[in-house]
Amino acid sequence: MTTPADIFAQAQALSGQLTAWRRDIHAHPELSFQEQRTASLVADELAALGIEVQTGVGKTGVVGYLGEGGPVVAIRGDMDALPIDEENDVPYRSQTPGVMHACGHDAHTAILLGVARLLAAMPDRPAGQIRFLFQPSEEARDNENKSGATRMIEDKALAGVNAVLALHVASDIAAKRISITDGYASANEDSFEVWLRGTGGHGAFPHQTVDPVFILAQVLNTIQGIRARRIDPTKAAALSIGMILAGAASNVIPSQVYLAGTMRSFEDDVRQQLRDELAKALEISRVLGGDFELKLHPGYPSMYNDPDVAHLLRVSTRDLVGAHALIDPEPMMGAEDFSYMTRQAPGAMFMLGAKKDAVNRPHHTPIFDIDESALPLGAAVLVDATCRLLRQKAV
Ligand SMILES: [Zn+2]
Ligand SMILES: [Zn+2]
The missing domain is CATH 3.40.630.10 (Zn peptidases)
Structure with missing residues:
Protein backbone atom coordinates (compact mmCIF):
# COMPACT_ATOMS: atom_id res chain seq x y z
CA MET A 1 0.00 0.00 0.00
CA SER A 186 -11.81 34.06 6.27
CA ALA A 187 -14.40 36.81 6.57
CA ASN A 188 -17.68 37.95 5.08
CA GLU A 189 -16.78 41.01 3.04
CA ASP A 190 -18.98 43.93 2.01
CA SER A 191 -17.70 47.20 0.66
CA PHE A 192 -19.80 50.33 0.51
CA GLU A 193 -19.97 53.85 -0.90
CA VAL A 194 -21.77 56.76 0.70
CA TRP A 195 -22.70 60.22 -0.57
CA LEU A 196 -23.55 62.66 2.23
CA ARG A 197 -25.51 65.55 0.79
CA GLY A 198 -26.05 69.07 2.13
CA THR A 199 -26.27 72.53 0.65
CA GLY A 200 -22.96 74.18 -0.10
CA GLY A 201 -22.10 77.83 0.21
CA HIS A 202 -19.58 80.46 1.29
CA GLY A 203 -17.31 79.48 4.19
CA ALA A 204 -18.05 82.82 5.84
CA PHE A 205 -21.80 82.13 5.96
CA PRO A 206 -22.09 78.58 7.35
CA HIS A 207 -25.51 79.31 8.84
CA GLN A 208 -26.89 79.65 5.32
CA THR A 209 -25.70 76.14 4.38
CA VAL A 210 -26.20 72.52 5.40
CA ASP A 211 -22.53 71.60 5.78
CA PRO A 212 -21.88 67.96 4.72
CA VAL A 213 -18.38 68.13 6.29
CA PHE A 214 -19.95 68.78 9.69
CA ILE A 215 -22.41 65.95 9.01
CA LEU A 216 -19.46 63.71 8.11
CA ALA A 217 -17.86 64.34 11.52
CA GLN A 218 -21.00 63.15 13.35
CA VAL A 219 -21.49 60.22 10.99
CA LEU A 220 -17.90 58.99 11.36
CA ASN A 221 -18.22 58.86 15.14
CA THR A 222 -21.47 56.95 14.90
CA ILE A 223 -20.09 54.49 12.35
CA GLN A 224 -17.08 53.77 14.57
CA GLY A 225 -19.50 53.21 17.43
CA ILE A 226 -21.10 50.26 15.64
CA ARG A 227 -18.25 47.86 16.44
CA ALA A 228 -17.83 49.29 19.94
CA ARG A 229 -21.48 49.69 21.05
CA ARG A 230 -23.79 47.65 18.80
CA ILE A 231 -22.00 44.35 17.95
CA ASP A 232 -21.75 41.55 20.53
CA PRO A 233 -18.18 42.00 21.88
CA THR A 234 -17.53 38.24 21.62
CA LYS A 235 -18.14 38.30 17.84
CA ALA A 236 -15.58 39.26 15.21
CA ALA A 237 -16.30 42.38 13.16
CA ALA A 238 -14.33 45.15 11.48
CA LEU A 239 -15.53 48.32 9.79
CA SER A 240 -13.05 50.63 8.10
CA ILE A 241 -13.47 53.82 6.10
CA GLY A 242 -10.72 53.93 3.49
CA MET A 243 -11.75 56.95 1.42
CA ILE A 244 -13.15 60.40 2.09
CA LEU A 245 -13.45 63.03 -0.62
CA ALA A 246 -14.82 66.52 -0.02
CA GLY A 247 -14.39 70.07 -1.19
CA ALA A 248 -12.08 71.95 -3.51
CA ALA A 249 -11.36 75.30 -1.84
CA SER A 250 -10.65 76.52 1.70
CA ASN A 251 -13.49 79.06 1.75
CA VAL A 252 -16.18 76.98 0.03
CA ILE A 253 -18.49 74.65 1.92
CA PRO A 254 -19.05 71.72 -0.45
CA SER A 255 -22.50 70.34 -1.17
CA GLN A 256 -21.44 66.70 -0.99
CA VAL A 257 -18.99 64.37 0.77
CA TYR A 258 -18.06 60.96 -0.61
CA LEU A 259 -16.81 58.11 1.57
CA ALA A 260 -16.04 54.45 0.93
CA GLY A 261 -15.15 51.58 3.22
CA THR A 262 -15.26 47.87 3.95
CA MET A 263 -17.01 45.68 6.54
CA ARG A 264 -15.83 42.24 7.70
CA SER A 265 -17.35 39.56 9.91
CA PHE A 266 -17.45 35.79 10.36
CA GLU A 267 -21.09 35.04 11.22
CA ASP A 268 -23.78 35.84 8.66
CA ASP A 269 -26.05 37.47 11.27
CA VAL A 270 -23.24 39.87 12.20
CA ARG A 271 -22.82 40.66 8.51
CA GLN A 272 -26.50 41.62 8.29
CA GLN A 273 -26.25 43.64 11.51
CA LEU A 274 -23.30 45.64 10.15
CA ARG A 275 -25.31 46.48 7.02
CA ASP A 276 -28.35 47.55 9.06
CA GLU A 277 -26.36 49.58 11.59
CA LEU A 278 -24.45 51.40 8.86
CA ALA A 279 -27.71 52.52 7.25
CA LYS A 280 -29.00 53.62 10.67
CA ALA A 281 -25.84 55.60 11.45
CA LEU A 282 -26.20 57.48 8.17
CA GLU A 283 -29.72 58.60 9.20
CA ILE A 284 -27.94 61.24 11.34
CA SER A 285 -27.40 63.22 8.15
CA ARG A 286 -31.20 63.64 7.86
CA VAL A 287 -31.57 64.81 11.46
CA LEU A 288 -28.97 67.49 10.64
CA GLY A 289 -30.87 68.70 7.58
CA GLY A 290 -28.92 66.80 4.95
CA ASP A 291 -29.42 63.49 3.19
CA PHE A 292 -27.46 60.41 2.16
CA GLU A 293 -27.20 57.74 -0.48
CA LEU A 294 -25.74 54.34 0.41
CA LYS A 295 -24.51 51.81 -2.14
CA LEU A 296 -23.62 48.39 -0.74
CA HIS A 297 -21.32 46.12 -2.77
CA PRO A 298 -21.67 42.58 -1.35
CA GLY A 299 -18.42 40.61 -1.46
CA TYR A 300 -17.43 37.01 -0.67
CA PRO A 301 -19.03 35.15 2.23
ZN1 LIG B 1 -5.15 37.44 -3.61
ZN1 LIG C 1 -5.27 34.25 -3.35
Whole structure:
Protein backbone atom coordinates (compact mmCIF):
# COMPACT_ATOMS: atom_id res chain seq x y z
CA MET A 1 0.00 0.00 0.00
CA THR A 2 1.16 3.54 -0.76
CA THR A 3 2.22 5.07 2.57
CA PRO A 4 2.50 8.75 3.52
CA ALA A 5 6.29 8.31 3.28
CA ASP A 6 5.87 7.09 -0.32
CA ILE A 7 3.62 10.03 -1.15
CA PHE A 8 6.10 12.53 0.31
CA ALA A 9 9.01 10.92 -1.58
CA GLN A 10 7.05 10.97 -4.84
CA ALA A 11 6.11 14.64 -4.33
CA GLN A 12 9.74 15.52 -3.61
CA ALA A 13 10.79 13.71 -6.78
CA LEU A 14 8.34 15.95 -8.67
CA SER A 15 9.90 19.10 -7.24
CA GLY A 16 11.70 20.12 -10.47
CA GLN A 17 8.50 19.74 -12.50
CA LEU A 18 6.44 21.69 -9.94
CA THR A 19 8.92 24.57 -10.08
CA ALA A 20 8.98 24.47 -13.89
CA TRP A 21 5.18 24.67 -14.09
CA ARG A 22 5.06 27.45 -11.51
CA ARG A 23 7.70 29.50 -13.32
CA ASP A 24 6.06 29.02 -16.71
CA ILE A 25 2.70 30.19 -15.34
CA HIS A 26 4.37 32.99 -13.36
CA ALA A 27 6.08 34.32 -16.49
CA HIS A 28 2.75 34.28 -18.36
CA PRO A 29 0.19 35.68 -15.92
CA GLU A 30 -3.41 36.23 -16.99
CA LEU A 31 -6.07 38.42 -15.40
CA SER A 32 -9.34 37.11 -13.95
CA PHE A 33 -11.59 35.32 -16.48
CA GLN A 34 -8.85 35.68 -19.12
CA GLU A 35 -6.89 32.54 -18.13
CA GLN A 36 -6.75 31.12 -21.71
CA ARG A 37 -3.11 30.08 -21.89
CA THR A 38 -3.08 28.75 -18.33
CA ALA A 39 -6.28 26.77 -18.95
CA SER A 40 -4.93 25.17 -22.11
CA LEU A 41 -1.65 24.27 -20.37
CA VAL A 42 -3.71 22.63 -17.61
CA ALA A 43 -6.02 20.82 -20.06
CA ASP A 44 -3.03 19.44 -22.03
CA GLU A 45 -1.28 18.18 -18.90
CA LEU A 46 -4.44 16.50 -17.57
CA ALA A 47 -5.20 14.89 -20.94
CA ALA A 48 -1.65 13.51 -21.10
CA LEU A 49 -2.34 11.75 -17.80
CA GLY A 50 -5.45 10.11 -19.24
CA ILE A 51 -7.70 12.26 -17.06
CA GLU A 52 -11.09 13.22 -18.53
CA VAL A 53 -11.03 16.98 -19.15
CA GLN A 54 -13.83 19.51 -19.35
CA THR A 55 -12.90 23.04 -20.45
CA GLY A 56 -14.86 26.30 -20.39
CA VAL A 57 -16.27 25.54 -16.94
CA GLY A 58 -17.22 28.80 -15.18
CA LYS A 59 -16.05 30.65 -18.33
CA THR A 60 -12.28 29.88 -18.38
CA GLY A 61 -12.06 27.10 -15.77
CA VAL A 62 -10.99 23.49 -16.32
CA VAL A 63 -12.24 20.38 -14.52
CA GLY A 64 -10.41 17.05 -14.52
CA TYR A 65 -12.23 13.84 -13.59
CA LEU A 66 -10.14 10.91 -12.30
CA GLY A 67 -11.98 7.70 -11.44
CA GLU A 68 -15.70 7.02 -11.35
CA GLY A 69 -18.54 6.53 -8.91
CA GLY A 70 -18.60 7.67 -5.32
CA PRO A 71 -17.38 9.07 -3.09
CA VAL A 72 -16.29 12.29 -4.84
CA VAL A 73 -13.49 14.46 -3.48
CA ALA A 74 -12.76 17.79 -5.21
CA ILE A 75 -9.52 19.78 -5.00
CA ARG A 76 -9.51 23.41 -6.05
CA GLY A 77 -6.66 25.53 -7.40
CA ASP A 78 -7.20 29.09 -8.61
CA MET A 79 -5.39 30.35 -11.72
CA ASP A 80 -5.72 34.14 -12.02
CA ALA A 81 -3.15 36.93 -11.64
CA LEU A 82 -3.44 40.58 -10.58
CA PRO A 83 -3.14 43.97 -12.32
CA ILE A 84 0.28 44.68 -10.76
CA ASP A 85 3.63 45.44 -12.43
CA GLU A 86 6.23 42.95 -11.14
CA GLU A 87 9.35 44.50 -9.61
CA ASN A 88 11.24 41.27 -8.90
CA ASP A 89 14.37 40.79 -11.00
CA VAL A 90 14.12 37.01 -11.37
CA PRO A 91 14.51 34.72 -14.41
CA TYR A 92 10.79 33.84 -14.28
CA ARG A 93 9.65 37.46 -14.00
CA SER A 94 6.26 38.32 -15.55
CA GLN A 95 6.56 38.86 -19.29
CA THR A 96 3.26 40.74 -19.37
CA PRO A 97 3.62 44.38 -18.27
CA GLY A 98 1.06 45.34 -15.65
CA VAL A 99 0.05 41.76 -14.85
CA MET A 100 1.61 39.61 -12.14
CA HIS A 101 1.00 36.48 -10.11
CA ALA A 102 1.22 38.42 -6.85
CA CYS A 103 -0.97 36.13 -4.75
CA GLY A 104 0.60 32.75 -5.55
CA HIS A 105 -2.17 31.32 -7.72
CA ASP A 106 0.60 30.22 -10.13
CA ALA A 107 1.83 27.96 -7.32
CA HIS A 108 -1.70 26.69 -6.65
CA THR A 109 -2.13 25.71 -10.31
CA ALA A 110 1.30 24.01 -10.41
CA ILE A 111 0.64 22.12 -7.18
CA LEU A 112 -2.76 20.89 -8.39
CA LEU A 113 -1.17 19.61 -11.62
CA GLY A 114 1.34 17.76 -9.44
CA VAL A 115 -1.47 16.31 -7.33
CA ALA A 116 -3.19 15.05 -10.50
CA ARG A 117 0.01 13.41 -11.69
CA LEU A 118 0.66 11.68 -8.36
CA LEU A 119 -2.92 10.43 -7.96
CA ALA A 120 -3.18 9.28 -11.60
CA ALA A 121 -0.05 7.16 -11.11
CA MET A 122 -1.05 5.67 -7.74
CA PRO A 123 -1.60 1.92 -8.22
CA ASP A 124 -3.75 1.48 -5.09
CA ARG A 125 -5.71 4.73 -5.33
CA PRO A 126 -8.88 4.40 -3.23
CA ALA A 127 -12.18 3.89 -5.06
CA GLY A 128 -14.21 6.91 -6.04
CA GLN A 129 -13.76 10.04 -8.10
CA ILE A 130 -11.27 12.85 -7.69
CA ARG A 131 -12.30 16.11 -9.30
CA PHE A 132 -9.60 18.69 -10.07
CA LEU A 133 -11.10 22.17 -10.08
CA PHE A 134 -8.86 24.65 -11.89
CA GLN A 135 -10.76 27.81 -11.07
CA PRO A 136 -10.64 31.15 -12.88
CA SER A 137 -11.04 34.57 -11.28
CA GLU A 138 -10.63 34.35 -7.54
CA GLU A 139 -9.44 37.95 -7.36
CA ALA A 140 -12.22 39.66 -9.31
CA ARG A 141 -15.91 39.46 -10.08
CA ASP A 142 -17.54 39.78 -13.47
CA ASN A 143 -20.18 42.34 -14.47
CA GLU A 144 -22.82 40.26 -12.65
CA ASN A 145 -20.75 40.43 -9.44
CA LYS A 146 -19.82 36.74 -9.67
CA SER A 147 -16.33 35.32 -9.22
CA GLY A 148 -14.83 32.10 -10.56
CA ALA A 149 -16.01 29.85 -7.72
CA THR A 150 -19.63 30.93 -8.21
CA ARG A 151 -19.38 30.48 -11.98
CA MET A 152 -17.97 26.95 -11.58
CA ILE A 153 -20.70 26.03 -9.10
CA GLU A 154 -23.30 27.32 -11.58
CA ASP A 155 -21.74 24.99 -14.17
CA LYS A 156 -22.23 22.02 -11.79
CA ALA A 157 -18.53 21.50 -11.03
CA LEU A 158 -19.41 20.77 -7.38
CA ALA A 159 -22.39 18.48 -8.14
CA GLY A 160 -22.25 15.32 -6.05
CA VAL A 161 -19.03 16.33 -4.27
CA ASN A 162 -18.63 14.83 -0.76
CA ALA A 163 -15.66 16.95 0.32
CA VAL A 164 -13.58 19.78 -1.11
CA LEU A 165 -9.97 20.78 -0.39
CA ALA A 166 -7.74 23.73 -1.23
CA LEU A 167 -4.55 25.40 -0.10
CA HIS A 168 -3.17 28.92 -0.20
CA VAL A 169 0.52 29.74 -0.14
CA ALA A 170 1.48 32.30 2.51
CA SER A 171 4.48 34.55 1.91
CA ASP A 172 4.61 35.50 5.60
CA ILE A 173 4.70 31.95 7.04
CA ALA A 174 8.01 30.06 7.22
CA ALA A 175 8.50 27.71 4.28
CA LYS A 176 7.12 24.19 4.80
CA ARG A 177 5.09 25.16 7.85
CA ILE A 178 1.36 24.52 7.63
CA SER A 179 -1.49 26.35 9.33
CA ILE A 180 -5.01 24.89 9.46
CA THR A 181 -7.86 26.79 11.09
CA ASP A 182 -10.95 25.05 12.50
CA GLY A 183 -14.17 26.87 11.71
CA TYR A 184 -14.12 30.39 10.28
CA ALA A 185 -10.92 30.98 8.34
CA SER A 186 -11.81 34.06 6.27
CA ALA A 187 -14.40 36.81 6.57
CA ASN A 188 -17.68 37.95 5.08
CA GLU A 189 -16.78 41.01 3.04
CA ASP A 190 -18.98 43.93 2.01
CA SER A 191 -17.70 47.20 0.66
CA PHE A 192 -19.80 50.33 0.51
CA GLU A 193 -19.97 53.85 -0.90
CA VAL A 194 -21.77 56.76 0.70
CA TRP A 195 -22.70 60.22 -0.57
CA LEU A 196 -23.55 62.66 2.23
CA ARG A 197 -25.51 65.55 0.79
CA GLY A 198 -26.05 69.07 2.13
CA THR A 199 -26.27 72.53 0.65
CA GLY A 200 -22.96 74.18 -0.10
CA GLY A 201 -22.10 77.83 0.21
CA HIS A 202 -19.58 80.46 1.29
CA GLY A 203 -17.31 79.48 4.19
CA ALA A 204 -18.05 82.82 5.84
CA PHE A 205 -21.80 82.13 5.96
CA PRO A 206 -22.09 78.58 7.35
CA HIS A 207 -25.51 79.31 8.84
CA GLN A 208 -26.89 79.65 5.32
CA THR A 209 -25.70 76.14 4.38
CA VAL A 210 -26.20 72.52 5.40
CA ASP A 211 -22.53 71.60 5.78
CA PRO A 212 -21.88 67.96 4.72
CA VAL A 213 -18.38 68.13 6.29
CA PHE A 214 -19.95 68.78 9.69
CA ILE A 215 -22.41 65.95 9.01
CA LEU A 216 -19.46 63.71 8.11
CA ALA A 217 -17.86 64.34 11.52
CA GLN A 218 -21.00 63.15 13.35
CA VAL A 219 -21.49 60.22 10.99
CA LEU A 220 -17.90 58.99 11.36
CA ASN A 221 -18.22 58.86 15.14
CA THR A 222 -21.47 56.95 14.90
CA ILE A 223 -20.09 54.49 12.35
CA GLN A 224 -17.08 53.77 14.57
CA GLY A 225 -19.50 53.21 17.43
CA ILE A 226 -21.10 50.26 15.64
CA ARG A 227 -18.25 47.86 16.44
CA ALA A 228 -17.83 49.29 19.94
CA ARG A 229 -21.48 49.69 21.05
CA ARG A 230 -23.79 47.65 18.80
CA ILE A 231 -22.00 44.35 17.95
CA ASP A 232 -21.75 41.55 20.53
CA PRO A 233 -18.18 42.00 21.88
CA THR A 234 -17.53 38.24 21.62
CA LYS A 235 -18.14 38.30 17.84
CA ALA A 236 -15.58 39.26 15.21
CA ALA A 237 -16.30 42.38 13.16
CA ALA A 238 -14.33 45.15 11.48
CA LEU A 239 -15.53 48.32 9.79
CA SER A 240 -13.05 50.63 8.10
CA ILE A 241 -13.47 53.82 6.10
CA GLY A 242 -10.72 53.93 3.49
CA MET A 243 -11.75 56.95 1.42
CA ILE A 244 -13.15 60.40 2.09
CA LEU A 245 -13.45 63.03 -0.62
CA ALA A 246 -14.82 66.52 -0.02
CA GLY A 247 -14.39 70.07 -1.19
CA ALA A 248 -12.08 71.95 -3.51
CA ALA A 249 -11.36 75.30 -1.84
CA SER A 250 -10.65 76.52 1.70
CA ASN A 251 -13.49 79.06 1.75
CA VAL A 252 -16.18 76.98 0.03
CA ILE A 253 -18.49 74.65 1.92
CA PRO A 254 -19.05 71.72 -0.45
CA SER A 255 -22.50 70.34 -1.17
CA GLN A 256 -21.44 66.70 -0.99
CA VAL A 257 -18.99 64.37 0.77
CA TYR A 258 -18.06 60.96 -0.61
CA LEU A 259 -16.81 58.11 1.57
CA ALA A 260 -16.04 54.45 0.93
CA GLY A 261 -15.15 51.58 3.22
CA THR A 262 -15.26 47.87 3.95
CA MET A 263 -17.01 45.68 6.54
CA ARG A 264 -15.83 42.24 7.70
CA SER A 265 -17.35 39.56 9.91
CA PHE A 266 -17.45 35.79 10.36
CA GLU A 267 -21.09 35.04 11.22
CA ASP A 268 -23.78 35.84 8.66
CA ASP A 269 -26.05 37.47 11.27
CA VAL A 270 -23.24 39.87 12.20
CA ARG A 271 -22.82 40.66 8.51
CA GLN A 272 -26.50 41.62 8.29
CA GLN A 273 -26.25 43.64 11.51
CA LEU A 274 -23.30 45.64 10.15
CA ARG A 275 -25.31 46.48 7.02
CA ASP A 276 -28.35 47.55 9.06
CA GLU A 277 -26.36 49.58 11.59
CA LEU A 278 -24.45 51.40 8.86
CA ALA A 279 -27.71 52.52 7.25
CA LYS A 280 -29.00 53.62 10.67
CA ALA A 281 -25.84 55.60 11.45
CA LEU A 282 -26.20 57.48 8.17
CA GLU A 283 -29.72 58.60 9.20
CA ILE A 284 -27.94 61.24 11.34
CA SER A 285 -27.40 63.22 8.15
CA ARG A 286 -31.20 63.64 7.86
CA VAL A 287 -31.57 64.81 11.46
CA LEU A 288 -28.97 67.49 10.64
CA GLY A 289 -30.87 68.70 7.58
CA GLY A 290 -28.92 66.80 4.95
CA ASP A 291 -29.42 63.49 3.19
CA PHE A 292 -27.46 60.41 2.16
CA GLU A 293 -27.20 57.74 -0.48
CA LEU A 294 -25.74 54.34 0.41
CA LYS A 295 -24.51 51.81 -2.14
CA LEU A 296 -23.62 48.39 -0.74
CA HIS A 297 -21.32 46.12 -2.77
CA PRO A 298 -21.67 42.58 -1.35
CA GLY A 299 -18.42 40.61 -1.46
CA TYR A 300 -17.43 37.01 -0.67
CA PRO A 301 -19.03 35.15 2.23
CA SER A 302 -16.92 33.87 5.11
CA MET A 303 -15.06 30.58 4.70
CA TYR A 304 -15.85 27.85 7.19
CA ASN A 305 -13.31 25.06 7.54
CA ASP A 306 -15.14 21.88 8.48
CA PRO A 307 -13.44 20.71 11.72
CA ASP A 308 -13.38 17.03 10.61
CA VAL A 309 -11.74 17.87 7.28
CA ALA A 310 -9.33 20.27 9.02
CA HIS A 311 -8.43 17.51 11.48
CA LEU A 312 -7.74 15.11 8.63
CA LEU A 313 -5.43 17.66 6.96
CA ARG A 314 -3.50 17.90 10.23
CA VAL A 315 -3.22 14.10 10.45
CA SER A 316 -1.90 14.03 6.87
CA THR A 317 0.67 16.73 7.60
CA ARG A 318 1.81 14.96 10.77
CA ASP A 319 2.18 11.59 9.04
CA LEU A 320 3.99 13.10 6.05
CA VAL A 321 6.55 15.31 7.77
CA GLY A 322 5.89 15.35 11.52
CA ALA A 323 3.84 17.47 13.89
CA HIS A 324 6.54 20.17 14.03
CA ALA A 325 5.36 21.41 10.63
CA LEU A 326 2.00 22.45 12.08
CA ILE A 327 1.85 25.97 13.47
CA ASP A 328 -0.95 27.59 15.46
CA PRO A 329 -3.54 28.96 13.07
CA GLU A 330 -4.56 32.59 13.12
CA PRO A 331 -8.04 33.30 11.77
CA MET A 332 -8.01 36.43 9.63
CA MET A 333 -10.48 38.92 8.19
CA GLY A 334 -9.36 38.59 4.57
CA ALA A 335 -11.80 37.31 1.96
CA GLU A 336 -11.51 34.24 -0.28
CA ASP A 337 -14.05 32.87 -2.76
CA PHE A 338 -13.28 29.22 -1.91
CA SER A 339 -15.92 29.98 0.74
CA TYR A 340 -18.64 29.43 -1.88
CA MET A 341 -17.35 25.87 -2.36
CA THR A 342 -17.22 25.07 1.36
CA ARG A 343 -20.88 26.10 1.46
CA GLN A 344 -21.59 23.35 -1.15
CA ALA A 345 -19.74 20.51 0.60
CA PRO A 346 -17.72 20.10 3.80
CA GLY A 347 -14.22 21.32 3.10
CA ALA A 348 -11.16 23.14 4.31
CA MET A 349 -8.34 25.30 3.03
CA PHE A 350 -4.91 25.22 4.64
CA MET A 351 -2.10 27.76 4.52
CA LEU A 352 1.20 26.53 3.11
CA GLY A 353 4.13 28.53 4.46
CA ALA A 354 6.35 29.77 1.61
CA LYS A 355 8.38 32.68 2.98
CA LYS A 356 11.21 33.18 0.48
CA ASP A 357 13.81 35.23 2.34
CA ALA A 358 14.28 37.91 5.00
CA VAL A 359 12.43 40.49 2.88
CA ASN A 360 8.77 41.13 3.68
CA ARG A 361 6.94 40.18 0.47
CA PRO A 362 3.22 40.71 1.12
CA HIS A 363 0.55 39.26 -1.15
CA HIS A 364 -0.77 41.73 -3.78
CA THR A 365 2.49 43.74 -3.92
CA PRO A 366 5.04 44.08 -6.78
CA ILE A 367 7.71 42.24 -4.72
CA PHE A 368 5.60 39.21 -3.78
CA ASP A 369 7.44 35.93 -4.27
CA ILE A 370 7.59 32.48 -2.65
CA ASP A 371 10.03 29.75 -1.68
CA GLU A 372 9.40 27.09 -4.32
CA SER A 373 10.83 24.34 -2.09
CA ALA A 374 7.44 24.39 -0.31
CA LEU A 375 5.55 23.20 -3.41
CA PRO A 376 6.08 19.41 -2.94
CA LEU A 377 4.77 19.48 0.64
CA GLY A 378 1.59 21.24 -0.53
CA ALA A 379 1.04 18.56 -3.17
CA ALA A 380 1.78 15.74 -0.73
CA VAL A 381 -0.73 16.98 1.85
CA LEU A 382 -3.47 17.28 -0.79
CA VAL A 383 -2.74 13.78 -2.17
CA ASP A 384 -2.63 12.14 1.25
CA ALA A 385 -5.74 13.92 2.56
CA THR A 386 -7.67 13.11 -0.63
CA CYS A 387 -6.91 9.39 -0.20
CA ARG A 388 -7.98 9.52 3.45
CA LEU A 389 -11.21 11.33 2.54
CA LEU A 390 -12.05 8.80 -0.21
CA ARG A 391 -11.58 5.93 2.27
CA GLN A 392 -13.51 7.72 5.02
CA LYS A 393 -16.46 8.76 2.84
CA ALA A 394 -16.68 5.25 1.34
CA VAL A 395 -17.62 3.75 4.75
ZN1 LIG B 1 -5.15 37.44 -3.61
ZN1 LIG C 1 -5.27 34.25 -3.35
